[in-house]
Amino acid sequence: MTCSWNTQRRWDRRTILRGIGVSMALPWMESIPVWGQATAATASNSKPPVRFAALFAGNGFHSKEWWAEGDGASMKVGRVLKSLEPLRDQMLFIRGLYNQEALKGNIHSSQTGNLLSGAPLASGGEIRSGTSVDQWIAQTYGRNTKVPSLVLGCEKSNPSVHKNYSMLYSSHISWSSPTTPTPLEIYPALAFDRLFKEEVHQQDQSVLDAVLGDAADLRRHVSQSDRRKLDEYLDSVRDVEDRIAQAGKRGELQGWRPTMEKPDRERPADGIPQDISEHMRLMCDILLLGFQTDTTRVTTLKLNNDHSSLRFPHLGVDYMIHHLLSHSDTEDWLKVNQFFVEQLAYIATRMQTIQEGDGTLLDNSMLLFCSSMMNGGHDASQLPVVMLGKGGGRLETGKVLDYRDAPNRQMCRLFLSVLDKFDLHPEQFGDASEPLPSV
Structure with missing residues (x-):
């Protein structure tokens, strides 16, 4: 910039x-x-780049099983987060943040459309939100790659209106501008093509x-x-x-290079997989391929819409859609929660096996996992937030941060902290003017 x-x-x-x-x-x-x-190291960009990904799961989580306490390998977690136990030293569990604008409207759409921006939402079917944190990064730092931003989803956008707010807000977490939700790719084959169809790979500019x-x-x-x-x-x-x-x-290795020059798997089949488990896993793999080949450094993955209509027969839970399941803390709801968190665990575990210099791909990434409400009762007074990865040494992980009693606990303060790690320093982001302490 x-x-x-x-x-x-x-x-x-x-x-x-x-x-x-x-x-x-x-x-x-x-x-x-x-x-x-000036040194050869600063000129050659010898360190691996930092990647950012935001993963979203709609409708919140089991109200009694989303928790964490303690530090590092001794950290204890609720049953929703069980699959993250092996990654506790890479985890930052953040409690108490909230989105002020989400409390001003109604439910679902008005709680989701500004989750990554904190911007006021237009009602009455009009579309106006704010540029999301992933796109702030993509429009600057992301330009160094072939695909500045990869925006993936596993459920189609909903164009209807709910409680006087457009359901497009429920369908999009990434916004390129206040009036433009970033185009969402839900077809794995087309997402793969966007990364790899062109043979020429755009390397970092001088x-x-x-x-x-x-x-x-x-x-x-x-x-x-x-x-x-x-x-x-x-x-x-x-x-x-x-x-x-x-x-x-001449073939002499100088500085950082991507761990792969081309994908190590075949292009997915056309269409949308009928099995939601297969669909999500394909999108997770595409996110990983984008980072591992340095084709993109910024990705959002919306696992479902807020007010989702997904079903989960592979879990033995096929009698009710996701949204209705979220309204009570049943064991079936817990199974669905665990399935969603397992997607994050899969990505992070794979990243941890990919070596980059003295660290791993996970060490050089920041993964944000969140929802627009704490639970299916539409409670947005505090939001579920987990981060994984050390951000190239810029994040201190293996701890729980509790801001419930803090005077200024806006979610947008976390976004200012994230932007700061990418050397982006806006004076204001959403309703926040200073980053979070300890992040």
Whole structure:
């Protein structure tokens, strides 16, 4: 995201050139009191990229079995989260966050359409929400890949109206703009094609190219001698990049490379699988393929709609649709909850087996799992939130964070924390103006 340089800008030791997903320190210049250095490591992007995924399960969870307490390997979890027990050291269980706007409307649509943005929703069938956190990341950091954002779902959008709100809000968690829900792909074959149909894979752009606009603006505000110094500095960075590129062509490994160059499985069959278990697993695998091949770094996976009509015969639960099951804390409802969390556990477990340098794909990712209400009674006073992965060392995991008694416990504070990990620092996001402490 290019900055605008001007004579009123405050210069300090932290000033850097910025581009999309890139920052580069400046050398010392007489015109401004800035120190910095360029190295082969910063120029070559040698570290694995950080990935972000948001997974959504509608209608909340069993009210008595969604909980966690303790730290690390000794953490205890409720039965809904049982499949995450082997991943406790990678888990951040967050309690007490809420979405203020979700309490102003009615139920379902008005609780879901702004889950990832915290924006006010238009009623009366009109469509207006806010740009979601995944798209904030995709529209900047995500541009470094072939597919800036992959938006997947396992249930078709519902175009009807419920309680004076469009059901499109119940069907979409990702919004590219306040009036545009991001197109949702529910066909595994078409999602696969979007990732891999074109043979040419778009690699990261040059670090230098990413910051040239910012450098040109700076150049107009420094002395003649500093312009020469800046040009020499940028030329040296370009030389490092060129040498690294040539080494790569000779087969010499330099810096991070994706663990796979092409998919390791066949294209899924056309259509939508009749078995919801197969459908969800295919979408999980496509999410993994996108990250593992570095075809995308931002994905949302909507496992179902809020107010969902999915059925679960493979669980022996076929007498009632998802939405109606959610209205009481039965053992069958618990089975369905566990099935949904198992999708998250599958993704994270697979990620943990994929080595990337000194860590794993899970170490270099942030997985957000949430719903628009705590339980099927439409309780949105606090939301179920779990995060997995260390975000490239930027997240401290293996702990429970409880904000129930905090004065400012907006869900959007969590999103500001996530954006901060991607070097995106909006002054305001939804109803929040500061990130969460301890995240």
